[in-house]
Amino acid sequence: MAKNSTPFEYAPAPESRSVVDIKASYGLFIDGDFVDGRGSSFKTVNPATEETLAEIAEASEADIDLAVRAARKAFRGWSRMPGKERAKYLFRIARIIQERGRELAVLESIDNGKPIKESRDVDVPIVAAHFFYYAGWADKLEYAGLGPNPQPLGVAGQIIPWNFPLLMLAWKIAPALACGNTVVLKPAETTPLTALLFAEICQQADLPPGVVNIVTGAGSTGQALVAHPDVDKVAFTGSTDVGKAIARAIAGTGKLATLELGGKAANIVFDDAALDQAVEGIVGGIFFNQGHVCCAGSRLLVQESVAEEVLHRLKRRMATLRVGDPLDKNTDIGAINSAEQLAKIRELSAIGEAEGAERWAPACDLPSSGFWFPPTVFTGVTQAHRIAREEVFGPVLSVLTFRTPSEAIEKANNTPYGLSAGVWTEKGSRILHMANELRAGVVWANTFNKFDPTSPFGGYKESGYGREGGRQGLAAYLKSTGLKGGDL
Ligand code: NAP
Ligand code: MG
Secondary structure, eight states, rough: OOOOOOSSOOOBBOSTTTTOOSEEEOOEEEEEEOOOSSSSSEEEEOOOOOOEEEEEEOOOOOHHHHHHHHHHHHHHHHSSSOOHHHHHHHHHHHHHHTTTTTHHHHHHHHEEEEEOIIIIIIIIIHHHHHHHHHHHHHGGGGGGSSOSOHHHHHHHHEOOSSOOOOOOHHHHHHHHHTTTOEEEEEEEOOOOHHHHHHHHHHHTTTTTTEEEEOOOHHHHHHHHHHOTTTOEEEEEESSSSHHHHHHHHTTTOOOTEEEOOOOOOOOOOOSSSSSHHHHOOOOOOOHHHGGGTTOOOOOEEEEEEHHHHHHHHHHHHTTOOOOOOBBBTTOSSSOOHHHHHHHHHHHHHHHHHTTOOOEEEOOOOOSSOOOOOOOEEEOOTTTTHHHSSSOOSSSEEEEESSHHHHHHHHHHHSOOOOOOEEEEOOOHHHHHHHHOOOSEEEESSSSOSSTTTTTOBBOOOGEEEEOOHHHHHHTTTOOSSOOOOGGG
8 A cells, every 4th residue: 555645544445345256167158158268378367466276268260260150150130130120139238238337447446456546436437338329320320421231241350459358348348349349359358248248238138149259368369369261350459569560460451450559648737727627647757557548648748937946736636646456446456457567667767867867656555465556656757758758558648748739739640650649738728729730630639548438539640540439430340331530
């Protein structure tokens, strides 16, 4: 638990684990059933304790082939089913997610390390909202502005990362199914459990076999899925390097792709901003989900005249953040997802210091087992520093300053990424000007990290292409009707 300077201590408030039933081992979910994989297996651990949670099947090429065949077979019936019938399944899944919300949230926190208050109040409700939202579109596709009689693509191979396991699954599966596609989804190696629970939910909802297939495994399983000749579309969320490898692998095959990749967002605070609110937004922007957020506000750009004051208030606020047991309802910052990610955060932070930036973190008593990193801020950062250019993907904030709006725009856009940005100011005209100038898929004004199924999300430049969410998210799963992105 974090030692802090608040006048009182919190009593422990642990959420019960008894609501989840973790099996000793899991197979693959293919054609409506759990089956043994033909490959080897691997373990998933609780990153807060390093306890092994379960043995997970690693799907081989032969398993991927079975899953893709099951999805192809199911596509005939699913794509021809009237939209209003498909919608019923999606509404049913959404309702079961709500009913089993506590179970999903606890399991997500155990497997991923994120605080229960986030999995319970953010991840799971938005997951249900995505299924409700796209269920509503299933029988209205011809009114989505994508041309008359829009048609599904076929079998989608979907690959997701470990930072929002269930939420990324929902972003991928809900629109694909609403449009009449069938899917083979690979969750990340370190966080397979909620995807496997989702497979049980598909069974509970009586979803026709083969419409959703879940294949667990590591990078090579993902590679095999991308390479399978009968996959029509690849939907990938993950790192820019793997995204580029996927784009190369499918070049010339006729497969379509959406790539949601990394980010290095600028969170820009002007001198007329409400500073306490801005500080809350800075904290939420970089410390939410341990900073394992592609759109995290990892570069704070603060106007020079208020920089000292903002930093003073930020450090005071950071000292009250509670780092520790993800299942404690008072925890603000949980465990880092893996030893590998922790090593990457430590390495980049050490480089930040070596390159001359000043490192600060509040005093924190970190648990002795598990993977932990304190909320950390670097000041004196320049644009040349690696911590200002590379994605740390952890609770590490780099602070830069600016004098004029045009300098802020120049610095904010000085990155190969372009996923998101934040602007804090009292002036509406300045918000509109900044939103026009910032090369980022999402620009939040006087807030940060807000997600809604009705709102498209996606990147510019090396943050990827294609959009998820909203009406635009449907376009990613329907045959091109000749409309350009700008028409949406
Ligand atoms: P990653 O290494 O790219 O992995 C993402 C997924 O791809 C995992 O399921 C991974 O399997 C799989 N994979 C790895 N190599 C592959 C290959 N050669 N072919 C096919 N699949 C492969 O990314 P990560 O480190 O898990 O996730 C963090 C990254 O995701 C960050 O860069 C973050 O910005 C990005 N992200 C972006 C968004 C967005 O919407 N733009 C959202 C969340 C995260 P294993 O896990 O088994 O390696
Ligand atoms: Mg795990």
